[in-house]
Amino acid sequence: MRSDSREADNLRPVAIQPGYLKYPEGSCLVEFGNTRVVCSATVDEKVPPFLRGAGQGWITAEYGMLPASTQKRTIREASRGRQKGRTQEIQRLIGRSMRCAVDLGAIADKTIWLDCDVIQADGGTRTASVTGAFVALCLALQHLKDAGLINSFPVKSMVAAVSVGILNQEKLLDLNYEEDSVAEVDMNLVMTNDGKLIEIQGTAEQEPFSKEDLDALIALAKHGIDQLFELQREVLPGLF
Amino acid sequence: MRSDSREADNLRPVAIQPGYLKYPEGSCLVEFGNTRVVCSATVDEKVPPFLRGAGQGWITAEYGMLPASTQKRTIREASRGRQKGRTQEIQRLIGRSMRCAVDLGAIADKTIWLDCDVIQADGGTRTASVTGAFVALCLALQHLKDAGLINSFPVKSMVAAVSVGILNQEKLLDLNYEEDSVAEVDMNLVMTNDGKLIEIQGTAEQEPFSKEDLDALIALAKHGIDQLFELQREVLPGLF
Amino acid sequence: MRSDSREADNLRPVAIQPGYLKYPEGSCLVEFGNTRVVCSATVDEKVPPFLRGAGQGWITAEYGMLPASTQKRTIREASRGRQKGRTQEIQRLIGRSMRCAVDLGAIADKTIWLDCDVIQADGGTRTASVTGAFVALCLALQHLKDAGLINSFPVKSMVAAVSVGILNQEKLLDLNYEEDSVAEVDMNLVMTNDGKLIEIQGTAEQEPFSKEDLDALIALAKHGIDQLFELQREVLPGLF
Amino acid sequence: MRSDSREADNLRPVAIQPGYLKYPEGSCLVEFGNTRVVCSATVDEKVPPFLRGAGQGWITAEYGMLPASTQKRTIREASRGRQKGRTQEIQRLIGRSMRCAVDLGAIADKTIWLDCDVIQADGGTRTASVTGAFVALCLALQHLKDAGLINSFPVKSMVAAVSVGILNQEKLLDLNYEEDSVAEVDMNLVMTNDGKLIEIQGTAEQEPFSKEDLDALIALAKHGIDQLFELQREVLPGLF
Amino acid sequence: MRSDSREADNLRPVAIQPGYLKYPEGSCLVEFGNTRVVCSATVDEKVPPFLRGAGQGWITAEYGMLPASTQKRTIREASRGRQKGRTQEIQRLIGRSMRCAVDLGAIADKTIWLDCDVIQADGGTRTASVTGAFVALCLALQHLKDAGLINSFPVKSMVAAVSVGILNQEKLLDLNYEEDSVAEVDMNLVMTNDGKLIEIQGTAEQEPFSKEDLDALIALAKHGIDQLFELQREVLPGLF
Amino acid sequence: MRSDSREADNLRPVAIQPGYLKYPEGSCLVEFGNTRVVCSATVDEKVPPFLRGAGQGWITAEYGMLPASTQKRTIREASRGRQKGRTQEIQRLIGRSMRCAVDLGAIADKTIWLDCDVIQADGGTRTASVTGAFVALCLALQHLKDAGLINSFPVKSMVAAVSVGILNQEKLLDLNYEEDSVAEVDMNLVMTNDGKLIEIQGTAEQEPFSKEDLDALIALAKHGIDQLFELQREVLPGLF
Numbered sequence A, B, C, D, E, F: 001m002r003s004d005s006r007e008a009d010n011l012r013p014v015a016i017q018p019g020y021l022k023y024p025e026g027s028c029l030v031e032f033g034n035t036r037v038v039c040s041a042t043v044d045e046k047v048p049p050f051l052r053g054a055g056q057g058w059i060t061a062e063y064g065m066l067p068a069s070t071q072k073r074t075i076r077e078a079s080r081g082r083q084k085g086r087t088q089e090i091q092r093l094i095g096r097s098m099r100c101a102v103d104l105g106a107i108a109d110k111t112i113w114l115d116c117d118v119i120q121a122d123g124g125t126r127t128a129s130v131t132g133a134f135v136a137l138c139l140a141l142q143h144l145k146d147a148g149l150i151n152s153f154p155v156k157s158m159v160a161a162v163s164v165g166i167l168n169q170e171k172l173l174d175l176n177y178e179e180d181s182v183a184e185v186d187m188n189l190v191m192t193n194d195g196k197l198i199e200i201q202g203t204a205e206q207e208p209f210s211k212e213d214l215d216a217l218i219a220l221a222k223h224g225i226d227q228l229f230e231l232q233r234e235v236l237p238g239l240f
Helices: A085-101 A125-147 A210-233 B085-101 B127-146 B210-234 C085-101 C125-146 C209-233 D085-101 D125-146 D211-235 E085-100 E123-145 E209-235 F083-101 F125-144 F211-235
Strands: A014-018 A028-030 A033-043 A058-065 A112-121 A157-165 A170-173 A185-192 A199-203 B014-019 B024-030 B037-042 B058-065 B113-118 B159-167 B170-173 B183-192 B199-206 C014-016 C028-031 C035-044 C058-065 C111-120 C160-169 C170-173 C185-192 C197-204 D014-018 D025-030 D035-042 D056-064 D111-120 D157-167 D170-173 D185-192 D197-205 E013-018 E026-032 E035-044 E058-065 E111-121 E159-167 E170-171 E185-192 E197-204 F013-016 F026-032 F036-042 F058-065 F110-119 F159-167 F172-173 F185-192 F196-206
Touching: A014 A125, A014 E123, A014 E159, A028 A125, A033 A125, A058 A085, A058 A125, A058 B159, A058 D157, A085 A112, A085 A125, A085 A157, A085 A185, A085 A199, A085 D014, A085 D085, A112 C111, A125 A157, A125 A185, A125 A210, A170 A210, A185 A210, A199 A210, A199 C035, A199 E159, A210 B113, A210 D197, B014 B127, B014 B210, B024 B127, B058 B085, B058 B127, B058 D111, B058 F110, B085 B113, B085 B127, B085 C085, B113 B127, B113 D035, B113 E013, B127 B159, B127 B210, B127 E170, B159 B210, B170 B210, B170 E170, B170 F013, B170 F159, B183 B210, B199 B210, B199 C209, B210 C197, B210 F058, C014 C209, C014 E197, C028 C125, C035 C125, C058 C085, C058 C125, C058 E209, C085 C111, C085 C125, C085 C160, C085 C185, C085 C197, C085 F026, C111 D025, C125 C185, C125 E111, C160 C209, C160 F159, C170 C209, C185 C209, C197 C209, D014 D125, D014 D211, D056 D085, D056 D125, D085 D125, D085 D185, D085 D197, D111 D125, D111 F172, D125 D157, D125 D185, D125 D211, D125 F083, D157 D211, D170 D211, D185 D211, D185 F125, D197 D211, E013 E123, E026 E123, E035 E123, E058 E085, E058 F159, E058 F172, E085 E111, E085 E123, E085 E159, E085 F083, E111 E123, E123 E159, E123 E185, E123 E209, E123 F110, E170 E209, E185 E209, E197 E209, E197 F058, E197 F159, E197 F211, E209 F196, E209 F211, F013 F125, F013 F211, F026 F125, F036 F125, F083 F110, F083 F125, F083 F159, F083 F185, F125 F159, F159 F211, F185 F211
Parallel strands: A058 A112, B058 B113, C058 C111, D056 D111, E058 E111, F058 F110
Antiparallel strands: A014 A028, A028 A033, A033 A112, A157 A170, A157 A185, A185 A199, A199 D197, B014 B024, B024 B037, B037 B113, B159 B170, B159 B183, B183 B199, B199 C197, C014 C028, C028 C035, C035 C111, C160 C170, C160 C185, C185 C197, D014 D025, D025 D035, D035 D111, D157 D170, D157 D185, D185 D197, E013 E026, E026 E035, E035 E111, E159 E170, E159 E185, E185 E197, E197 F196, F013 F026, F026 F036, F036 F110, F159 F172, F159 F185, F185 F196
């Protein structure tokens, strides 16, 4: 039994509240247990220099944590004057994952900024961010389509993410912070709704893991991600 | 009639949700209309160098805005690499206001970090932050007292804040963003529950204002702040 | 009697030396007792991005202190790599105050940079800066008018500033550093020569203050500022 | 046939020159085709704050690129004032991979700094860095053991890394820059000499990939990494 | 005849006003024609880490320019967030020159901070800074000796500096900005009162110069520096 | 006899390996004994703002050290977030020296970036950098000429540099680190092949030096630099 009484292959209670913010074109509040992330998608009518005149749009992401979101207060990156490596790694992951699922040619000359801000962190903030950012992104794209600013809804597949890991040699789905901080193996998977992989990041924290472990972890992740797609469909009616 | 159908001397609907976060000793979500701020108070068992051995504690504040909290997306200060002057001004105001209301000798050798993070901004974020930070601070201090870590509840008076301003020569209470951005005079007041002033910051944006205007604005602010004290008392039962 | 033998309602000896620098369009050295500030106004033939094409000019201010200007040497902000919150607060105050007194439409497409650099600090550096910056600004605007670069002298009213405070329950005008560092209430007022307010910033450092205290402090400040207008008139002959 | 006339499952010519630098305890120059990286391991007789008194040592890595190492000159990060997200991601990967292979208890109270500096970049700089850093690390640890500063050679397994990818639907080993920049899938694997995984990072750049693709890529990577272990053994005689 | 009607081997009018500032232990205002620099020497009762316990003191310098000191307003380094290479080069030169003239063992465990802030720049700011910093330093050391904090006056020789250059093939002493900006060769010399060199920095801006040119420039500089020693002696009575 | 068994007037073994890098237009690896520097020259088809439309090109230099290049590991400037004063001083020296030897009008609208990265440091890194940068620069200019992008080979004279110094009152050529760190006088000279000076930077570290010492040091430097020109000619066949 896990610390929060879950079975090894159970997700934490997941909730997605669409339209959480008033100003951005798309937004949601996503919760994986105690992990709570505000995700938003804002449309900017220009592209970065390297894409000017390329007939393509761009999707980029930024990630942040409120100082009081963590068990021990985290120093504010704005006051520290730079973002940590972990922050940059996560925002690059979110951006890449979303760009992979969207036809960038269909949003030519626009940049969509995805902001994922962690209000409360209890493990899995990057997978909750990916899962929520996809919802915010779809809402913004739907808004653009409804406003006649793009011709079609340019999402090629659904995207969600979950963490899996090995703890005391047991394979667990959707680790909370307590589990994550002592896991032997920690893995994040971003997948599409046709069962393919967009990103896989697996790290042995103490002990290397075998190919068999990897296979089992991927199957476990897919089991969880399929449930996330169900939740996304509920808050994105008519889109998938 | 104002843009949101309020009378000139009406506050927007104000709500304070105490205990909004799991980890910090005190926290709340405060809403002034569409303005939404997460406030937290975290206790750190040390003081800044200039207070070491002084038999005093310290209270300091940090303020931030989510990029998507504003009508037009704001650049993330962590990514920009420094905090804006406005940010620093606001966090200095919050810190000073709280220190003025607390017996710092009673929290010797502790620092209380107040974090005010704006989830959604529609004017009045600094006054909502002061009003919410006071609630988070009281909850943290009550927690310290309940845990036997301090001997008494060291708050000398209640603290709340509101904005007032002059728009089209009319004096308005609790300006929203639309009003604030075109006001002729903009003023923020931090007051105590015995009707005294902790901070007054008044700025003529276009036209200088008279002493009579100032007097009327202060009276209007006091009218609003008294209602905020009622709301604070409700979420801090037994303390005031 | 005060530490420097002044009466409670006396200014320190104030001196303004116009044309102190060779290169900027306007400049002065302003002294309030031992506080000495070099103020300059430099004209730049462009405006910040948000004003391009708006038919308006801009006025902005920067403030700095020489490391050896203070009782204990201050770390150089250029070497530290960022400006302190206090610095940013003061430069924002100076800029706002000056913009309020000038018809920005009359200086379309120009930015005036006001630099206030403290050579020696003994309290009241921000009020001396405002008072001196106004002189430098007028000299630069007169220069622009004389050179035919603007059509009229676009200053709507004179601007000066002074500090007041409460120390040992006595209300004092123009606090020096020794007084300022232990005052119970500290207030800075920026006023116009028709007795109106441009900025009021009052802070209770230890004890909140009453509305009656506020009224008395404002009257005391007005008494001092009126004398500053006399001094400004002397160095700006024919303008006011 | 690939652009450099290799078969799909061929590594580029790989060379490792141990003892490349005079001062650090361990070093090498590693080449994967035109990719050339200087790797060094320097021993510091202290640990980061979070490990003080913990009876453990630490291994950390930094990564950099000479401006002229790339096809188009890259801006120097020291002159830009901050490291890119990519840089931070790579140095975190190198550090984690090495820590996983070493008994940190055996190097108590020491930090080993691994520096990987890319002299010339033609794809695969991060995998060359991991492969070379392991050699530099072993040389430094052997030096510590020979000097009697640690009791045993604390490396639990060999570590090497290679990239694999999918290009025009063909699976390729050890991508050069030309291939890497247009690959549909890009994957980096860090493995041990008993065939286990330390890190797997796979990214779909355009098209998501299937579990079958993943399996084939891992097998291909293992085929290449086994050859890297042979080369490491040659320059680390008697150690493995 | 030069632009300011000087002969080729004439200094500009030089003035040194000792005791210009109230707080630092030593200070002066130094003027070389229109170039005006505030120099100060502040004593700090500790040394940098690399000198702790070494029985030595330290002398270090910082240099800055007011934004309005130059013909065209210079961006404030504090607002830009970093010091320019030129600034760092000059402050290193000042520090080295002074350390060379003082017995550092006699000021054990103290650091003397020299601040040279340019109020107005018309060429030769670095040589004016060296010349003035020496005066401020001597005043601070004399103050330490008078206060019984050091046993002897630890200055081994007087130090002053001047610029020389070649313009239209003519050798000139003490270049002003107009001359400096178009000179073919620009040279700064720091010398002692027994005719020896502490620093020589000569730069061909367009045409390399011969050994004979160098010899003539050094003789010209010595001619000027000897006059500076006279002026220093006048404001440092009884010391040299 | 010197620590490395050289005579006082001997250079260390010097080697220059042209074409060391694949991508930049010119490059070399230069070695002065154990000092090893990678030098490259990259052509950029634009000029800095102050030269736009001026019919001139520009040459600028950057300098860096690998962290493990020094006896004790040096903190990476990219991770520290800013370049040290020493770094900026050296890169300014390299840039100025090269600009002096090239007809900038002949490379109109182009910037040549010189990067000098120290792989291993044993004294004399700045003089090795100048000597190697000249080779890289010539190779890049020859490349431009061969490609028809410039009309003539625009180098007016050869440039090389060496250090000299006084140690135990003996004058030494080409100091290694051990000598440099304890020298009484340290001097760097940049000269042309017709025996003229481009830069001279001499510093008394402890004792001022006489004009006679200066003359002897310059003669000694010329003796060494003449040998460097021979080596440059060998790797730049047909150019000089």
